[in-house]
Amino acid sequence: MGMTMTQKILAAHAGLDKVEAGQLISAKLDIVLGNDITTPVAVNEFKKAGFDSVFDKDRVAIVLDHFVPNKDIKAAEQSKTCREFACSHCVSHFYDVGKMGIEHALLPEQGVVTAGDCIIGADSHTCTYGALGAFSTGVGSTDMAAGMATGTAWFKVPSAIKFNLTGKLPPNCSGKDVILTIIGMIGVDGALYKSMEFTGDGTHGLSMDDRLCICNMAIEAGAKNGIFPVDDVTMAYLNGRSERPPVVYEADADAEYEKVINIDLATIVPTVACPHLPENTHPASELHDIKIDQVVIGSCTNGRMEDMEAAYNILKGKKVADGIRVIIIPGTMQILRECVERGWYTAFIDAGAIVSTPTCGPCLGGYMGILAAGEKCIATTNRNFVGRMGHVDSEVYLASPHTAAASALTGYITEYKEEK
Amino acid sequence: MNTQGKAFKYPDNVDTDVIIPARYLNTPDAKELALHCMEDIDTEFVKNVKQGDVMVAGWNFGCGSSREHAPLVIKTCGTGCVIAKSFARIFYRNAINIGLPILECEEAAEEINANDEVKVDFDTGVITNLTTGKTYKAQPFPPFIQNIIKCGGLLKSLKEGENNG
Secondary structure (H helix, E strand, O other): OOOOOOHHHHHHHHOOOOOOOEEEEHHHHHHEEEEOOOOHHHHHHHHHHHOOOOOOOOOEEEOOOOOOOOOOHHHHHHHHHHHHHHHOOOOOEOOOOOOOOOOHHHHHHHOOOOOEEEEEEEOHHHHHHHHHOOEEEOOOOHHOOOOOHHHHHEEEEEEEEEEEOEEEEEEEEOHHHHHHEEEHHOOOOOOOEEEEEEEEEHHOOOOOHHHHHHHHHHHHHOEEEEEOOHHHHHHHHOOOOOOOOOOOOOOOOOOOOEEEEEHHHHHHHOOOOOOOOOOEEHHHHHOOOOOOOEEOOOHHHHHHHHHHHHHHHHOOOOOOOOOOEEEEEEEEEHHHHHHHHHHHHHHHHHHHOEEOOOOOHHHHHOOOOOOOOOOEEEHHHHHHHHOOOOOOOOOOEEEOOHHHHHHHHHOOOOOOOOOO | EEEEEEEEEEEOOOHHHHHOHHHHOOOOOOOHHHHHOOOOOOOOHHHHHOOEEEEEEOOOOOOOOOOOOOHHHHOOOOOEEEEOOOEEEEHHHHHHHHHHOOOHHHHHHHHOOOOEEEEEOOOOOEEEEEOOOOEEOOOOOHHHHHHHHHOOOOOOOOOOOOOOO
């Protein structure tokens, strides 16, 4: 029996010819990642255990993105801990204010992660990089500390669910609608401990931003990782960007999957996950009675260029509905700069929205758009748990940038329909 | 190794945002964070939990963020063990790495009621509901993971060179 794409990457990094689902392995890591919330805990553990150097200063990435620019004194202390650690260990991929972006938008953009990599990150959305054809998974701070010290991590080799994608997405849908539909179908633990391997002719029609968004939310189905095969779209993205040469792995033709799920992308509709679980999905068209107070367009899920473009195309020359706060957060400084240069920043302001520097901020209820009791927000973020964006009695509706922007104009959850 | 205490019962899909809300994550201090453990779904937990008590939950306990602060605050509150029908994978890994005992046992998680007195033997995986007298057997950890636990966590196991990682 052959191996899945994920198993192939893990076998190569464990120095083995073959691995099987359930096998415990120790694998070499290409990148170890942390952010301003998880790194301070890792630094404490690293020091407490008596390690005095990182395994490779070029293979550790520390990104300050959750609470920066520092939201308060305590957050400032956490950033300082990260900064001092990065400085003392000469960490080459350290991203502070001015250079930073939301980690999972930033590392692919900067070419820090590439196809064939084995990556751990002390952030659950580290699974994003599977879009590039890498094995990438979220871990905790202790694993980050161990990874920084040794350059290795232990894994239980996952089994996989294959998602066979065919057809082409309708113009008012994006990767977000695909992954929300899938989570609605299989549930928040539908892929628990497993890989989600996306294959089929339909994958070629998905942009890199769509793929990054789809893999980003694999964790919301409980998955260990999500992964796309490497194709022309991948190579065009990596070319001139990737710091290290990409390595291409393919699933064996006789690879074993626990399940195969066929999805015709043409049947996808604009989808919204209602409170308080990402699996609680409904077509946006059925939710038009839900009045909203706030719109957030950004996050590691949807803060990329195509997301900004969707928001721009819908908001340009229009005004957001009275009483609606619209917060747009480009994922990286490069994306922010691009929004300025293309005049989108001005268009957002003219529409009545505000634009923030890159931050995770409101997605996890940190700052920059916290909700009061009873308030409702439609957001392009990834989680809608109780209290996720603020008060325990507030509500988050997860949607695509198209749906979020269209809703900003009406004040109610609204399915975007292309103007003729 | 074992623990004995009162059961606190929780539903399916308890996420790390309710175990420890992100609004408090501007500090890595476990004692300070532990004051807010579970507060968004159970304001009484922190007031009532005693050393050795047991959390009992449904499917997919600890889903969501990778924050290690989640198992850490549960442990710091004095909780002796979490029994669930299943655990989200990052939480599962983090709990082992920081030394919070967790057990997967569908039947026990279903049948134990809030406030039952529960005893757990980690060596055998035997869970005893002292209130009802019923016993359950959880799946033991594979030897690789038992070694991490025996060493007192992942980093100690690496330092002692007892695993090949």
